[in-house]
Amino acid sequence: MTTDTTPIASIEQRLDAIQTVLQRHGMQPAEFINTFDELAHEHWVPANGAGLIARAWTDSAFKQLLLTDGVAAIREAGLSMPSHHRHFVVLENTADIHNVICCTLCSCTAFTIIGLPPDWYKELAYRSRVVREARTVLREMGLDLPAQTQIRVWDTTADTRYMVMPQRPSGTDGMTVDQLTALISKDALIGVSLI
Amino acid sequence: MDGMHDMGGKQGFGPVIHSRDAAVFHADWEVRANALYSLAVKSGVFNMDEYRHAIERMTPQHYLSASYYERSLTSLATLCVEKGLVTRQELEQLAGAAYPLAMPSSPGRGNHANRVAFVPGDQVRVRDEHVAGHVRMPGYIRGKHGVVISQSPVYPFPDAHGHGLHADDEPTYDVRFEAAHLWPQGAEAAQVHVGVFESYLELNV
Numbered sequence: 001m002t003t004d005t006t007p008i009a010s011i012e013q014r015l016d017a018i019q020t021v022l023q024r025h026g027m028q029p030a031e032f033i034n035t036f037d038e039l040a041h042e043h044w045v046p047a048n049g050a051g052l053i054a055r056a057w058t059d060s061a062f063k064q065l066l067l068t069d070g071v072a073a074i075r076e077a078g079l080s081m082p083s084h085h086r087h088f089v090v091l092e093n094t095a096d097i098h099n100v101i102c103c104t105l106c107s108c109t110a111f112t113i114i115g116l117p118p119d120w121y122k123e124l125a126y127r128s129r130v131v132r133e134a135r136t137v138l139r140e141m142g143l144d145l146p147a148q149t150q151i152r153v154w155d156t157t158a159d160t161r162y163m164v165m166p167q168r169p170s171g172t173d174g175m176t177v178d179q180l181t182a183l184i185s186k187d188a189l190i191g192v193s194l195i
Numbered sequence: 196m197d198g199m200h201d202m203g204g205k206q207g208f209g210p211v212i213h214s215r216d217a218a219v220f221h222a223d224w225e226v227r228a229n230a231l232y233s234l235a236v237k238s239g240v241f242n243m244d245e246y247r248h249a250i251e252r253m254t255p256q257h258y259l260s261a262s263y264y265e266r267s268l269t270s271l272a273t274l275c276v277e278k279g280l281v282t283r284q285e286l287e288q289l290a291g292a293a294y295p296l297a298m299p300s301s302p303g304r305g306n307h308a309n310r311v312a313f314v315p316g317d318q319v320r321v322r323d324e325h326v327a328g329h330v331r332m333p334g335y336i337r338g339k340h341g342v343v344i345s346q347s348p349v350y351p352f353p354d355a356h357g358h359g360l361h362a363d364d365e366p367t368y369d370v371r372f373e374a375a376h377l378w379p380q381g382a383e384a385a386q387v388h389v390g391v392f393e394s395y396l397e398l399n400v
Contacts, residue, residue, distance in 0.1 A: 009290035011265060015227055017289035018272050021281045022231060027238050029231055036230035040219065084243055087347045089369075104203030104333050106247055107263065116229075118217035122263045125208040131335065132204045132378055134385045141213045151385040153374075155203065157331050158367040158390030159243075160347050187215065 040116055048079050049114040049163050050184035052090075054177045057168045066090050066165075074113065081112050087160040088113070091152070091191075098149050099164045100138065100191030102130045103156040110161035114189045121190065131155060141192050164191040196301065196327060197334060199255035204335040204378060225264040232271040241274045244357035248329035249273045252297035273297040301327035303358025306365060307394035313368055317343040320399035321370075321391065329357030332395045340399045341372040344388070352392060365393045 009017070022029040052073060056063035066073040070088030074081060081088060088110060091099035103109065107122040120126050130137045134151045138144075145151065154162045166188045172180060187193040220226050236243060249270035253261070261269065273296040276283050287294045304326065313319060323338040331353045347367045355362030367390040374382035 006293040009287070009292035009294055011224055011268065013290045013292065014268055014272065014294055015224055015231070017286055017294065018268065018275060019227070019231060020289055021275055021286065022234060022238075025238075025280055027234055029234055032234040032237075033227050033230040036233060037226050040226065040229070084350075086350060104335075105200055105331065106250065116219040118219060119221070119263075120211050120213045120217055123212065124202055124205075124259070125211045127202040128205040128208050129211070131385075131387050132206075132374065132381070133383045134374075135383045137211060140210050152371075152388060153385050154388045155333060156390070157333060158347065158353075158392065159350050160367060160369075160390045185216070192213070193215075 044112045044115050046115045046184070046186035046189055047181060048077075048112070049110070049186075049189045050181045051177070052077055052079075052113070052163075053165050053184055053189070054180035056090075056165065057180055058177055067092060070163075079113060081110065081161065084159050085110065085112075085161045089154075089160055089162050090165050091154060091162055092165040093167050093191075095167070096148070096150055097152060098138075098145055098191065099152045099154060099162075100130065100134060101154045101156060101162045101164060102127060104128070104131055105155075105157060108156040108159070108161070109190075110163055113161070114163055115186050118186065118190075138192060143193055163189050166195050169195050196251060196330065197325065198251040199253075199258040200251045201334045203333045204382075220264075228264040228268045228271070232267050235271055235274070240278055240280065241359075242351075242356060244329060244351065244353045245274060245359060246270050247353075248300065248357040249277075249297045251329065252300060254298060257295055269295060269297055300329075300358060303328040303360045304354045305360065305362045306352050306355070309397075310365070310393050311398070312366075312393065313343045313346070313396065313398070315343050315345055318399040319343055319368070319370060319391075319396045321395055322397055324395075326354060328354060330354050330395075331390075331392060333389065335377050336370075336372060336389055336391070339372055339377055341370040341376075341389075344369040344371050347390065350392075352394065354392075354394070367392050368396065370396070 109117045320340045321336045349364035352362040370391045372387045374385040
């Protein structure tokens with residue numbers, strides 16, 4: 001048993017041990033680590049969500065679908081979410097309303113669409129503060145919203161997943177969907193920056 | 196449970212350490228930790244609510260001092276022991292030293308007996324209940340009132356699902372709260388939207 005004086009296994013020792021356990025139960029963890037690494041770095045990327053937004057900016061029917069039935073829009077775009085994410089809600093920023101998402105209880109995100117959450121999203125400061133002092137937190141993160149902008153904070157407490165639709169910047173009228181996609185960062189899809 | 200994980204509204208944490216295009220992972224072991232718990236979920240060893248609850252059951256001291264992916268690893272190992280894939284003793288032998296795990300679970304619970312459906316525009320109140328086991332009601336909305344904006348498809352009820360128990364699936368409601376009501380004289384103006392399970396809500400009359 002663990003006591004105050006017992007040496008604690010290092011993180012690597014603990015990981016190796018649990019990987020051995022999964023291996024013994026036939027789960028082929030080494031292979032899955034490679035699969036996961038590829039999914040996390042190559043497939044679950046914010047360009048997925050950015051592409052949905054860019055298309056919505058240029059295609060009003062698709063925008064309507066994205067705002068009213070996010071899961072259908074994802075499917076139409078050839079993207080997917082894990083089976084336990086049954087609802088995808090896109091939050092449109094306007095001249096009057098700014099949306100920002102968080103998960104105060106853990107780190108839930110639409111990770112297949114906007115990418116796995118960045119480090120700060122999972123940290124205690126963001127999780128504790130953004131629901132209670134959103135304006136200050138956003139200002140500290142470099143987004144100083146006008147005083148009259150209404151802020152809506154979305155706490156991901158169920159398996160509904162959110163993504164922010166930023167306002168389309170002026171001067172982008174002639175841009176293609178690909179050019180627009182390249183403008184949209186993960187931070188903008190979370191709602192801590194504008195474009 | 197009123198665990199340390201329930202961070203919403205807690206004070207004193209200081210600035211968010213933010214950088215543009217911040218990394219998801221900072222070391223290879225973090226990718227492994229994420230992959231291994233995902234593999235266990237995919238293989239049916241436990242579900243996501245059980246995974247979340249095992250993190251919540253870490254002692255507050257361990258929770259606050261552990262990095263995000265150490266919490267993932269601790270949940271994974273705790274559940275592998277609890278599900279009988281390995282004993283704690285075997286795990287510590289494999290690791291060559293003590294293996295910190297989460298604390299045991301309290302019993303879960305089923306759907307609320309007096310569950311009612313709501314429609315957009317309903318004024319609702321979050322039941323003033325303290326739940327010993329897993330719950331997805333952040334403490335800052337307990338007993339507070341808000342307005343229903345929309346309804347989601349049904350989900351497994353986390354208070355049961357997080358304990359491997361069966362219960363009816365339930366919708367959640369997008370409920371809008373005013374920050375000034377959640378923390379009177381203690382919050383900046385904002386509307387806070389929370390996905391609230393039907394069992395947690397009652398009509399505010």
